[in-house]
């Protein structure tokens with residue numbers, strides 16, 4: 001698969017911000033390496049790493065470095081089987097989050113279709129370890145679709161009481177089968193809606209659960225299809241949405257289809273607010289975990305910024 005001819009012609013609005021505090025960047029590198037941890041910031045080659053790590057925030061990736069899916073746009077290494085789970089990973093991650101002083105901890109994982117529970121028990125241990133070690137912090141989980149064990153995995157993960165439940169739909173209905181061989185648009189929507197239902201049915205005393213999803217633009221969809229996807233997410237009770245620009249990681253990955261203009265992101269923010277999302281972060285460098293703490297505050301009404 002070739003490089004898209006436009007991939008290297010970056011428009012000026014794709015300029016990446018330098019670390020805001022170089023000392024904090026170095027400190028985070030040390031904490032992550034010492035803990036033997038993985039971050040999606042590095043694995044997915046996120047363009048915001050300078051800014052986020054410079055501010056002292058990172059997104060942890062659990063369940064190993066190897067994903068059992070092979071989505072055409074994703075930079076994470078893919079094989080049929082992932083690594084042995086590290087039973088100490090939840091404790092190491094919680095210790096790192098405490099050392100970093102995080103008030104909002106975002107955790108994601110690779111897909112583990114090779115595990116009977118999709119990795120749900122490890123997810124739950126991680127959330128519990130964070131709640132014990134960082135009792136004042138909120139925990140956001142960006143989970144896979146737990147193909148084949150969705151309901152049981154949802155119960156296991158939600159029982160550990162995360163504060164934000166995130167599952168990225170990634171792209172519109174038409175493009176989904178082209179770029180995500182094992183992904184499914186309706187399964188993603190069902191998982192998001194079901195998370196809220198399970199939460200309310202099983203733990204009515206807990207109050208509401210924030211649900212969230214993300215869309216990557218520039219993989220062959222149109223602006224109208226992005227708006228349609230936002231409407232589908234809202235129809236499934238999703239509170240928070242993020243929309244950012246796709247970056248082709250290597251020549252072997254899905255060719256970049258377009259640089260999404262700034263006016264399109266403005267439209268997504270306006271339409272997202274009108275549709276009723278509590279928070280709409282849409283911009284070229286927005287990623288699901290970008291300024292995730294601010295997204296949460298916007299959606300809970302603790303901040304008035306609902307669009308970035």
Ligand code: SF4
Pocket residue numbers: 040041046047048049050052053057058059287288289290291
């Ligand atoms: S946007 Fe998310 S993945 Fe990217 S550097 Fe920031 S925290 Fe990491």
